[in-house]
Every structure is written in structure tokens, then in C-alpha cells.
Amino acid sequence: MLRVRAALPPGAAALVDDYERHLRSERGLSDHTIRAYVGDVVSLLGFLHGVGSEGADAEPPATDGLDGLDVGVLRAWLAGQRSAGRSRTTLARRAAAARVFSAWAHRRGKLASDPGSRLVAPRAHRKLPSVLRPEQAGELMRAGGSGAAEGEPVALRDHALLEMLYATGIRVSELCGLDLDDTDFERRVVRVLGKGNKERMVPFGQPAERALRAWIEGGRPGLATESSGAALFLGVRGGRVDPRTVRRVVHEAVESVPGAADMGPHGLRHSAATHLLEGGADLRSVQELLGHATLATTQLYTHVTVERLKAIHDRTHPRAQ
Incomplete structure (x- = not known):
């Protein structure tokens, strides 16, 4: 995408720069999210301007800025992505990125x-x-x-980070960003x-506390x-520990558990959420703990076991026994 971005016409390149500043300063998104959004927009504008068109069946219009960007171009861009073998998840993400970008451009008077x-x-398969x-x-x-x-x-350290990940259900990026x-x-x-620089307080239990104290007092100084x-x-x-290191630690630790x-x-993170639900936690509490912006995300992210549903039925339905 760097090559495509460098080859965009000046007007389109300036729009990408302006949009990236908007995502960073006004929306406060993470670097990873910004890279994904900007990469998708660069792909779209590359298609619009005939630069590195990915999977396009027809020659796109050569324009500057956003001249000619309409729903037909958006559909043709996605169709080219599909022809190139992109997954439904990628198509859904890129369509969402295009919608966010076009809404921003319309608000700014660019469209x-x-x-x-x-x-x-x-819809992406979840x-x-x-x-x-x-x-x-x-x-x-x-x-x-x-x-x-x-x-x-x-x-x-490895014991403490395992305990904290499971006890809190926080994201690996959130764990790595923690300070003393x-x-x-x-x-x-x-x-x-x-995400979005939103702060929340997440509780943890005694085992995680013991592991964390042992790390801070006996491991970190080393x-x-x-x-x-x-x-x-x-x-x-x-x-500061790198997310790749944490992923390696977790993968290696799970390998030692029979049948896992x-x-x-x-x-x-998903295990923590699932076990909270199985223990009787409500979805809104789990949503708060996980830091999800909407309850719908939590509903997709977690699942309730048949055993828990049966237990609730047995306990509450008048004809269960």
C-alpha cells in the first residue's frame, strides 16, 4: 500500500493525509486501527485513480481528488476484491472503512x-x-x-501475565500498555x-494479585x-514487553495443558468472558469488563453453554422438575 499511496495524484494524496490526521487527533484510534483504515482508503483511491487496482475487471476512471467516487465505484472496487479472492471478513471490513471515509469526506465538503x-x-463470518x-x-x-x-x-513475569490475562480478560495490547x-x-x-483511549477499571482476584506481587517484588528488578x-x-x-512475546508465552503455556x-x-480473553457468563454474570457487566463499545459486540464475542441454560431452566421454570 505504500507504493500505491506514493503514486496517488496530489489531490487524493492530500485527502489521505488529512483523513489520517482526523483518525489520529479527532477520533483517537489506535495505531493498528489507523493503519487498517488508511490502508483500505488507499486501496479504494488507488482503484479510483487507476493506481495498483486490485482485482479490477475494468479500467477505473482517471480523476483527481474524489471526482467520480459514487456507489457504483465502491461496488466495483469491492467486486474486484472479491474476484481477487479476498475473504468475506476482509470485504466487510473494507466496506465499513469505505463508509466511514465517504461519510467523513461528505461532512468536509469533499463529496x-x-x-x-x-x-x-x-456480513463477515464471526x-x-x-x-x-x-x-x-x-x-x-x-x-x-x-x-x-x-x-x-x-x-x-510469565506467570503474572497469564494470571492477569485470564483474571481480567483484557486485550494483549492493554496488558502490554500497563504501568506500575x-x-x-x-x-x-x-x-x-x-480502544479509543477509553479508560476503565477491571477487577482481578487473589491468585492474580499474588502472582503480580511476586513479579513486581521478586522478578521485575532482575x-x-x-x-x-x-x-x-x-x-x-x-x-516494555512486546505483544509478540506475550502471544508466544501464552501459546507455549497452553501447549502444556492436556486436551487444550x-x-x-x-x-x-474469550475464556474469561465465557466463564464469567457460566458463573452467572450478566452480559452488560461482561461488556464493561471487556471494554466493548456496544452490547452487540459482547453478544457475538461470548457464548453461553447449554449446561448453564439447562441449569437456569431447572432452577426457574415451574415445570422443570
Whole structure:
């Protein structure tokens, strides 16, 4: 996409720059989200201007700025993506990005109307990740605690981050962004900065507290350097731990649990949400804990087991017994 962006006409390139500033300064999106949105818009404008057209069957109109961008162009762009073998998930994401961009351009007076408002794209297939059974999660934490028993700094860190991921259900990026003063041990809550720079407080239990204290008091000093700053979790060189390191730690730890499906931090997040629901938590509470903007996201992200539904039926229905 860098090549396509560099080849855009000056008017289109200026629009991309302006849009990126809007996403960063006005909407406060994460770097990852901004890259995805901007990449999709660059793909769209590349198609519009005949630069690196992906999967296009016909020659797109050569224009400057947004001249000629209408719903027909949007549909042709997506059709080209589909012909190129893009997945339904990718098509749905790119259609959403196009709608956001065209709405912004219309508000800024760059488009006389908003063609994205008439764009319909296929719904993405939402495949839920595998989850651990509660006993498997317990085995995972016991294995981490056993490894940390010798007091080696990396083992103490790995145990603490496993406990925190499962106890709180926070995202891996949120975990890596934690600072020392984000943890309130007295109330056993952690302050998390989530998507859109939205802050929330998430509780954690005694096992996570013990693992976290052991890491801070007995493990972190062994990895800390002058450049560590206030980062809660550190890498082996003393810098803030990288999400890739956390993913590797989780994958390797889950491999040691008999019968557990391979998963990363997202699987622990989903496991935490599922176990909260199975324990009787309501969806809105889980939504708050996970930091979802809408309840619909939580409903898609979590599932309730048949066993829990049967238990509720047995307990509440007058003809259950």
C-alpha cells in the first residue's frame, strides 16, 4: 500500500493525509486501527485513480481528488476484491472503512453526497475462538505457578501475565500498555486504557494479585534497566514487553495443558468472558469488563453453554422438575 499511496495524484494524496490526521487527533484510534483504515482508503483511491487496482475487471476512471467516487465505484472496487479472492471478513471490513471515509469526506465538503450510505456488503463470518474449560484454565495457572516457584524473573513475569490475562480478560495490547501505578492492590483493580483511549477499571482476584506481587517484588528488578520506565511488564532486555512475546508465552503455556486447543491471549480473553457468563454474570457487566463499545459486540464475542441454560431452566421454570 505504500507504493500505491506514493503514486496517488496530489489531490487524493492530500485527502489521505488529512483523513489520517482526523483518525489520529479527532477520533483517537489506535495505531493498528489507523493503519487498517488508511490502508483500505488507499486501496479504494488507488482503484479510483487507476493506481495498483486490485482485482479490477475494468479500467477505473482517471480523476483527481474524489471526482467520480459514487456507489457504483465502491461496488466495483469491492467486486474486484472479491474476484481477487479476498475473504468475506476482509470485504466487510473494507466496506465499513469505505463508509466511514465517504461519510467523513461528505461532512468536509469533499463529496456532494455520501455514496457509502448506500453501500451494502456481505456480513463477515464471526468465528468464535476456542476456549479453555474451567479445569483447563486452572491447570494452566498451576503450571505457570510451578514454573515461577524457583523465582526466575522471566518465569515470574510469565506467570503474572497469564494470571492477569485470564483474571481480567483484557486485550494483549492493554496488558502490554500497563504501568506500575495502574494497579491498585488495595481494591484489587487495574486501570486499563482501551480502544479509543477509553479508560476503565477491571477487577482481578487473589491468585492474580499474588502472582503480580511476586513479579513486581521478586522478578521485575532482575530485568529492569534505566530505560524500563514505569512499564509493568518487561521484556528480557528491560523494555516494555512486546505483544509478540506475550502471544508466544501464552501459546507455549497452553501447549502444556492436556486436551487444550491452541490459543493465544485472545483465547484467554474469550475464556474469561465465557466463564464469567457460566458463573452467572450478566452480559452488560461482561461488556464493561471487556471494554466493548456496544452490547452487540459482547453478544457475538461470548457464548453461553447449554449446561448453564439447562441449569437456569431447572432452577426457574415451574415445570422443570
